Amino acid sequence: MQNIITTVSLGAALAALGIETASAVTSEQIFPPHLNGAETKGVYVRKGTLGATFANILALDKLLASDGQGPEIMAIMKDQRELSRSIQALDLFELQPIESWLQDRSRQGKVLVAVMTLKDCPELMTDRVRRLLEEQMSSGHPIVQAEMQKVLGIS
Amino acid sequence: MKKSVLVISLFIGASGNIMAVTPEQILADGKDTFAKKGVTIRKGSVAALIMNVQLLNVELKAHESSDKVEGAIKDLREAIPALEAIDVMNVFQVSDWFESEERPGNVMVGVLFLQQFPQYLTQPIRERLRHISVKAHSRVKAEIATLI
DSSP: OHHHHHHHHHHHHHHTTTSTTOOOOOHHHHSOTTOOEEEETTEEEETTHHHHHHHHHHHHHHHHHTTOOHHHHHHHHHHHHTTHHHHHHTTHHHHSOHHHHHHOTTOHHHHHHHHHHHHHOGGGOOHHHHHHHHHHTTSSOHHHHHHHHHHTTOO | OHHHHHHHHHHBOTTSOBOOOOHHHHSOTTOOEEEETTEEEETTHHHHHHHHHHHHHHHHHHOSOOHHHHHHHHHHHHHHHHHHHTTHHHHSOGGGGGSOTTOHHHHHHHHHHHHHOGGGOOHHHHHHHHHHHHHSOHHHHHHHHHHO
């Protein structure tokens, strides 16, 4: 029951973006008190999803820039992969286009999260995104390269 | 105090390893807020940011100004300390917000951020803002003028 109420609230907030009577959106409209998540675009999104994603991006940036341990990186990737559909449903790539994420090559954690999301959300794939992946596929961290190859169907 | 300790412990495990972070670790069931860098962050803060940016990207192209534009700017201004604390401004660099003049909502967030964190206002960003300001919506122009 709680989730149904939240879904209605989030739906209203999303609808607010496209109609003349739209108003500003507050975090209270998205997640009313004591509710743990909401459904948007057919995906159940838990609170804390974007905060966790940002923490994981920064952790991956750090690990991939150094000789980070494979198991640590894999553990973060496993948890982050489960959030892919949610961050796409929340329009994270409306804040900055996924092409810009892929071009931020000094930030391999940010690139990796974008590539993992592409794998689970093929609707984000465009000709330009595909070209960027092809250009970058043979440079960068080996783990990122491997994920790019998976998205492109090479491995 | 307890909440601050919890959040710090999320990122570095007992062995010193960098750990994965899950939404449940950020906000346990039943919790509406958590604290980081001395700031209380409410659930839904980043999702609200995204929606308000989208709203401004549409509205600041189509209309002179409106109550909903002012409401979104007010909400964004109030949210800046929480967004900074949750690392939005580390995932996206300051200059990223000014990447496209076609996204006045993004520009607005960057300007509102710099008003509260002027130490990140560099000379190249100042020049970029002057350039953006020439053709910007009057509301964006006003906030840039306040900043620089």
